[in-house]
Amino acid sequence: MLNIIILSVGKIKEKYFQEAFDEYFKRLKPYAKIEVQELKPEPFMSDSDKEKSKKIEGERILKFLDNHKDREVIILDENGRNISSVKFSEYLFGINRQIVFVVGGTLGFSDDVLKKYKNKVSLSDMTFPHEMAKVILIEQVYRAFAISKGKRYHY
């Protein structure tokens, strides 16, 4: 059974994205252990604050991952490797340990995070709002499950 933490910086603010997320969460629940962990985003007022805030958020991510060392860490990053839904399914179901997906916040990932964790998957070459990325991620996890079970899933 898939055992996944979705770690993100900040909550989903838009009601419609939260509802979309919840729908796939609900569909997955009987078949997977999914947990959502939301780290506090660091506020920033000016452009010069951004790097500092990104670094602080990065430290929060690194601390969380340090406490989950047994898990396969998958960073969602637009510079990561592109992968089809079928390959993504094969990859997920081929991992013999618990998984943590990391979704960056508004500011993206600090260099510290990107340097330490090299296993990066890209949802697209395009840049998405992080709230939408969370919806896409959980839909792809659901799809991965459907693919692995040969389940009919119309889209």
Added chain:
Amino acid sequence: MLNIIILSVGKIKEKYFQEAFDEYFKRLKPYAKIEVQELKPEPFMSDSDKEKSKKIEGERILKFLDNHKDREVIILDENGRNISSVKFSEYLFGINRQIVFVVGGTLGFSDDVLKKYKNKVSLSDMTFPHEMAKVILIEQVYRAFAISKGKRYHY
């Protein structure tokens, strides 16, 4: 000013995806002429019906496009070219005519459509539900606009 038709087969059924779509539509409205056209999907009961229904839907798409010959036709297809949001923005704003994006339905595109229209853009190597693809598309059009205007758009 961008002048875009988003042509799709079928409506968005999920309320949350429709609301997400509407939000970006509303944000774009002052800056672009966007029109949504939804063709009737063809029902299918069995796997053997699928090809026939896909072909019929394809004929509807081709007929629509025949009536909009002056437009740049962009097929959204996972086998299309991957493109970053910045390149997508440059591409969109470099087109000197009206545009029609075509989003397939549950069944995808018929060979007739894929053969006739070669200009294909991929949102991702992953397969998305067509409803979600419409949300991603309009968010990227909004982002393209924000990029071209140097507008601050936090994500």
